[in-house]
Amino acid sequence: MAVNLGLDFDVVVVGGGPVGLLVAYQMARFGVSVCVLEKQDKETQDTFGRAIALFPRTMEQLDQLDLANAMLQLGFACRSSVTYKDGVEQVPGRVWTFMENIKGTVFDFALVLRQRYTEAIFREKLKSVGAVYFASTECTGFEVNDAASLDEYGVKSYWVNTKTQEKMTLKSKYLVGADGGRSFVRRHAEIPFDGDTSEDKWIRVDGIIDTDMPINRAYGAIESKTHGNVLWAPLDHGATRIGYAYTSEIAARYPDGVTEEVVVKEAIESMSPFQVKFREVHWWTLYTIGQRMARHFSTRNRIFLCGDAAHTHSSGAAQGLNTGIHDAVNLGWKLALQVRGFTKSEVLETYGLERKTAVEKLIDYDKDISLLMTHKWPSWYTGDKAADPYLVLGKIFEETTSFNTGLGISYSTNVLNQTPSVDISVTAGSRASDVELTVPGINQKTRLHRVARNQGKFWVVVFAGKVESTSSALQALRSFLYANNRLYLHPAIGWITVSASLGCSPYEAIGMVPFGDMYYDPAQEAHAEFGIDTAEGGVVIIRPDGLVGSGCGIDGAAISKYFSTILKFTI
Template sequence: MTTAKFPVAVERAYDVVIIGGGPVGLLLAYQLARFGVSVCVLEQHNKETQDAYGRAIAFFPRTLELLDQLGVIEPMLQVGFACRNSVTYKDGKEVIPGRVWTFMENIKNTAYDFTLVMRQMFTESIFREKLQSLGAVYRQGAECIDFNCDEARGPEGYPITSTFNDKTTQTTFQLKSKYLVGADGGRSFVRRRSGIPFEGDTSEDKWIRIDGIVETDMPITRAYGAIESKTHGNVLWAPLDHGATRIGYAYSEAIAAKYPDGVTQEVAIQEAVESMKPFKVEFKEVHWWTAYTIGQRIAKTFSTRDRIFLCGDAAHTHSSGAAQGLNTGIHDAVNLGWKLAMRIQGVARQEVLQTYEAERTSAVRKLIDYDKDIALLMSNKWPTWYKGDPCADPHVVLGEIFEKAASFNTGLGISYSENILNQVLSHKNVCSLAPGSRPPDVELKMPGTNQSLRLQKITPNQAIFWVLVFTGSNNSRIRDQITSLEQYLRTAPKLIYCKSIRWLTIITGTGSSPYEALGRTPLGDAYFSSDNVTHDRLGIDSKNGAVVVLRPDGLVGASGHIRGDWIYKYFSGISCIDE
């Protein structure tokens, strides 16, 4: 409960208050501010004195696509290290083909065919600058000590009152908000204050991660590496920004027994050097290090009262074995951000916001299930399900798990089940894209210039749905279908003029004029798809055409024939166009 002794004045009211100014909280706030939602982020630490480097480092392709859609990727590319290669060493020899990180070398159907490696300090700095460029409020040194939700307040009010302690002035202040989001890490105050259980297990296994400038005689150094050690597990070698490197290894009971006084920086360095043998390693600089216990936990619910939400580590924690923590948190933030914004703006039904928990918990539980196996195998231990030769090489099984989970690791294969947003219609053989899945990032052409544009660049995350009308060039039957669709839309003007819906027409071939290629004015802007490549990749017959609805995060919502009835039914179920 609050420690304030006297009534505390409310400073201001916001649509959303976010507790936690790490990457997840900052990105969620930036996204909301970008969509016109008033938001305030509060971080209890002073970032100038908190750990300077370290923590999360890897951004996988789907995460990079989402960051691109939100307009934050370019400064990140200027700072980070784009890693397209991997290497595995065993007994000082390169393992060919490699294991564990080889999925990085086989990334297809995206402009981001690499993993961007950048330490969290730089990520947070970029996100803060982006957030503040929009005039959003960011406040550090402010610790949340209490919050309450007044259920009696109507949907247009500010039912949540949050109380904070300003660590600099030692004063207490309050904020009002419509929604509260906890992005405040594994020890989340928001989760604990809400009484949400944090279910899962914590093992006895410990890992160490250490970053710095190193010199080594290992042949390949600027690639994501796995060094298969008999004493230190599957050792991580990760090239970082600014020429730095991260080494990560298992701190086993046998190793810990050598140091009765516990882990120090000197111990972390010494064992990092041991873990890399027979290669020689020398640390020229140490930027950051940590020792931590491995475990997997997930909040029993990601929301309560439809007003308080959890994101990132506040909602789930796992090992860093697959480097998924930050990626998963960013996917949380993106998924929640546009749904919150559309609900606050009155264009989405409450049921849309409620899909956040179902969609994200399904992805997180899948991650936790295989993270348990990864964490054990990386520590040179066998999962309970393993019934094979106990003397076998666990690194081989580890590599097989990574190979099977490649599409999940890159994020390109993450999809969501059928719900109010992801609708499976009875329109068979119209499109090969499953609702709730990511479409391939196909290349389109600008009329006239034939400039190449990516689909996911044309349809950025703007808290709007994109209705893509796919058609062949000079196809009279499809032209008539589009005309009928437009006539239908005139009977439902709210559908075509709704601020949360935007239309695009994609035409096969190339041409100087969309009007002449289509034989009529297109719906929305038009782009060309040369040689039917786009239509083929999406499983669309250019002779029959199709309509594909994309959610604001770029995933497929539904697809079907060029008709207005099902389109109207889809949007009337999720939006407030009839209200």
């Protein structure tokens, strides 16, 4: 018999991995009722293993959601890399060298933290915001009432506890599938999963490892002709991951299949000529390489996919979890503002449009690097086939540094990303620079990303410039906002003032009450970073996820025009 909990949720999330937990945590944090249901018992499933590397832009996004600090306490901050060929260090190195010169962010490293710990942190944070979580609960079906308005609970989903066989039914306004590469949600919604699966297989094994390799607490690439481009990844808690290609030649040696003994033996061989000894084995896996993407990331205005449910690829560039987190952050605030009735439907529609462009780029790139890492040539390569594929691999990694770090990921013009109406050096849809600011009074340093945190609202950053030349524009903006309080006081909009003029108080610095909290820019470096003349000032509108929405002068009408295309209110 089905059990009705008597609870209706704004959003039901299928899948309690890091992506599902993050999208749910974000929405609950923004005032949306949400329920997460996970098929597995996470206390026993995959004790270690799975995704490990979190790159700078991912860490920035997690920091804006108050998640980074707990992860920094456990993770390994990797800022260096090494490449070995025939036991000799290659200088300059190849593949992971982009980690060594990351600029423009306080997260100038890759945080290496096994998924077990990431999920535990996310689950604890989810609990802290009052979201409902069920483990060992499997989705058996769902149906959508297309006649219901989006304010009604138009999705009915059906569930069974895998331990007790007890059934229940939930109603929600939206359903998010974050249930992995074999996603039930994707299949039940009949969304095609386009792409290919190759014949190539890789192995990953984690443990406590002793080695005579000279540099062993850096991200390493060991160039092998028999085991592909071998991954050496320092992990949290003093552990290490080795990853190598399980080629057909290796597989032929083990007709009875892969065991832990086989995995360890070949891991030791892959590291030749270095000596390797496993003191402990924590986890291992054998998996097939392929690249697939859902044809649609949403359907029927109610069902959304993110993470591996929407796209799968190799772990060659360590982008899987990073890409899933970017999905979750992008979807979370848009869905929350939609549920709360603040935004027009066009805003939520940008989720699939934006994320598909990023994933398409990743998949095209992943096809090449997964072949090169297996010591094979991509079909497009017309050069010398006797050459070293790892040289081309290193070049590709170097050319895609901004994509790998995530700092260069951007989206094209749409309803959220509108071309600035004045000549300033920001590009709509790109990451807002994390400029340094000064807190009034105490004169301590802070950062724009720290004060313009992801609180499910847009931030209007008024760069006030030098008040002696911008005073009249600031007063005009103040008058406009007094007359249009619905804009100034809207719960989806936050305000920040950045002043190049200093004073003993924010009021005295600009001769009026600032717009929201105020911070000083004494060296005008923040103004310069955004290309704003201190004699004229300007405005940069930042999306909840830290990307630039648009820019304009200190002009209330221009600010109002941007939000009139996004929010459900009239000025």
